[in-house]
Amino acid sequence: MKSNQSRFSHAIVMGGSLGGLLTARVLSNHFEQVTILERDGVANQPEARKGQPQARHLHGLLATGLQVMTRYFPDLPQALKNNGAIMVDFANTMQWYTYGGYRKRFKMGLDATLMSRPLLEHLVRERVLALPNVTLKDNCGVLGLVTSVSGDQVTGVQAQNRDSGQQELLSASLIIDCTGRGSRTGQWLKELGYQPAPESEVRVDVGYATRVYQRNPADPRGREWVLCTPEAPKENRFGGIFPIEGDRWICSMGGWLGDHAPLDESKFLEFARELPAPDIYDIISQAEPISEIIPHKFSHSLRRHYEKLRRFPAGYLVLGDAISSFNPTYGQGMTSAALQVAELDALLGKSKSLDGLALTFFKRAAKVIDIPWQLAVGEDFRFPQTTGPKPPGTDFINRYVAKVHQATLHDEVVGEAFLKVMNLMAPPPSLFHPRIVWRVLRGKRPSSNKTAVLQPAAGD
Ligand SMILES: Cc1cc2nc3c(=O)[nH]c(=O)nc-3n(C[C@H](O)[C@H](O)[C@H](O)COP(=O)(O)OP(=O)(O)OC[C@H]3O[C@@H](n4cnc5c(N)ncnc54)[C@H](O)[C@@H]3O)c2cc1C
Incomplete structure (x- = not known):
């Protein structure tokens, strides 16, 4: 995957979560030097950080996401297995209750990857940071953009070390915003005299609660993944429990439209018992909890339509959740980021210069976002209370x-x-x-x- 020669000098990636790491991986093909700036301190082990609270919740990796990541890190599946992730046939190990029954199982020849999100990210990060031309500066928050005098070109960022408070200016020929849903690019664009991207919001009012449990390694259910998803709109609750590394289960439950999973221990169990299938309750009522019950509220899916902009500063892009953050119950965010990154790689591979990169990239990114967006919001509109732009049909x-x-x-x-x-x-x-x-x-x-x-x- 590595090109013979890097044609561009220095790139900065803002945000060192999964979107930023994958971005740095493809930029390493095309730039002499890539610097990732991450606001949090990053430990050299699987660990959820303050800047990515979602990492403490159940994360499913879609098969396409794994395929794209494996293209960039060929040993990733083996490394996942070596570190205790469970990789089993996707369709033959699902215990997925929906619409009044379990989906029929069959051999599909496609892997489901059952692991914690911090493990996946740690293994990806290890591989990215082993590249000789990629550096991670952690505890380093980006405060704003630096531009040419005309404001047409982003030439660098103003960053601040969170320990010392010291600020520095870092220059690059391409800067990519991978700071997630809370991205400040819209605000920065306005300050530079550009239009921010128009936004689509689809309100779902989903509330998660997640707890991790000890798993008996001899339990045959530890080779399966369990989901219970609603027959909307008459049901609005979901639950999932996956076996993950370290002989653990991770269980997330929740509901749409404010019917959030409770944080109180007995009510959490009761919520599981009331799901239409018994599997989750059967497991968690007998397993030893080894974490608190952790909440996460997700009010709306958010899409920023950068592809609709006619003017955008040169030397600057946005990628991952910073463009589109989907209702997480459909498990699409990491795969969407991976697909956007693959588009960027292909585009850089045939670009002789960085001129005009942004508007072309945003159009290509929009095409890969369109499908998961339509799938997610389409399902959400089964609830008549869902608000926002509803795709025709x-x-x-x-x-x-x-x-x-x-x-x-x-x-x-x-x-x-x-x-x-x-x-x-x-x-x-x-x-x-x-x-x-x-x-x-x-x-x-x-x-x-x-x-x-x-x-x-x-x-x-
Ligand atoms: C509850 C929940 C469950 C989810 N479940 C799934 C799932 O099952 N499957 C799936 O594929 N996806 C899931 N997702 C989505 C997935 O987590 C994201 O799509 C994925 O993390 C990629 O996002 P990202 O890297 O673009 O942004 P983020 O993960 O949000 O990372 C942004 C990073 O930028 C850093 N940052 C922010 N501001 C600055 C700054 N100014 N300077 C420097 N650094 C900064 C943050 O610290 C953070 O590390 C879920 C999301 C949620 C909320």
């Missing part, structure tokens, strides 16, 4: 996709088509292929698929 599509969900309970051909779309491996219209439509519309719900498949380990 959503109600019609949702009526059909409800039948797709039902068909996945007994039909593995439909199941595979659905999982490919969900994993961003196939476009959503593939669910409308006549072969799939026929199977979906003839389908009936079998009653046999309403019980869990695996039993707990003896002595559990």
Whole structure:
């Protein structure tokens, strides 16, 4: 993946979370030197930081996300396994209750990667920082942009060491904002006399609560991932429990429209017991908790439409959650960042100069964001209370996709088509292929698929 020669001198990546690390990896192909500036102190171990509170919650990695990351770090799957992540057949190990039954299992030949988010990030960071031309400056917050006198070109950033308070000016020919949802680029653009990106907000009022538990390594359920997702709008709660490294379970539960999972221990258990499938309650009611119950509120999905701007300063880009932050229950954010990064790599690979990079990149990034955005907000609009820009045709599509969900309970051909779309491996219209439509519309719900498949380990 490495190009023969770096054609550009220095790039700065603001934000050293997963989006920033992946960005630094591809920039290392094209720049002599890449510097990542991260506001938090970063430990050389798997650890959630203040600037990424979401890292303490359940994170599923879509198959496409793993594929793109593996392209850049070929030993990543092996490293994940060596560090205790569980990699199992995606469709054959799902215990996924939805629409009144469990989705039918089958061998798909595609890996589900079950690990904590801090482990994934740590392994990616190790690999990025092993590159000779990438440096991480942690405890280093970016305060603002530095531009040419005309303001047309971003030439550097003003950064501050959080320990000493000392400020410094760092220059680069390309600066990329990977500071996540709280990105200040909109404000900075206004100060420079540019229009900020128009925004789409889809209000969902989702509330997570997460707890980590000890896992008995002999428990066969530790080779499975469990999800319980609502038949919206009549249900609005979800839950998930994944086995992760260190013989642990991570369990996140929550609900849409303010029906948030409680933080009180007995109410948390009660919330699990009230889910329509027993799996999560069965596990957590018997396992030893090893963390507090940690909340996370997510009011709305947010998309900043940089692709609609006509003017943008040269030498500057935005990427990852800073462009689009999706309702996290669909597990798309890391994969969306990886896909944007791959677009950037391809674009830089054929660019002789950095002129005009931003507007072309934003158009390409928008194309890869469009699909997960439509999938996420489409599902959210099953709730009539959801507000925000509703893509045309959503109600019609949702009526059909409800039948797709039902068909996945007994039909593995439909199941595979659905999982490919969900994993961003196939476009959503593939669910409308006549072969799939026929199977979906003839389908009936079998009653046999309403019980869990695996039993707990003896002595559990
Ligand atoms: C509750 C929850 C659950 C999620 N679950 C999933 C999931 O299952 N699957 C999935 O794929 N995605 C999930 N996501 C989304 C995923 O976490 C993000 O998409 C992913 O972290 C990539 O984001 P990012 O790197 O662009 O930004 P972030 O992860 O938000 O990182 C931004 C970084 O920038 C740093 N920073 C901020 N300001 C400055 C500054 N001024 N100077 C320097 N550094 C700065 C921060 O400290 C932070 O490290 C979830 C999100 C939430 C909220």
